[in-house]
Amino acid sequence: MKFSLINVIAEDGDKVSGYWVQDHVGTIDSANQLLLDSNAVNGNKLNLAIVDALNSCIPLLGYWSNLRRVYNIK
DSSP, X not given: OEEEEEEEEXXXXXXXXXXXXXXXXXXXXXXXXXXXXXXXXXXXXXXXXXXXXXXXXXXXXXXXXXXXXXXXXX
């Protein structure tokens, strides 16, 4: 499966909006480990969420709205 990590700016229930951090191909467990590792590298200061993969060849140039959260930490 393919997932994307999002730096969450706004939340509304199970929907998140924010900026793309990176993509991940693997299981939800390996995506969760990537999220934990990425957050640790950034001093646990980011609000990251795992969402279904973004369908874009240039995801980092946009603000993404109303994405369904697959998993997140705070």
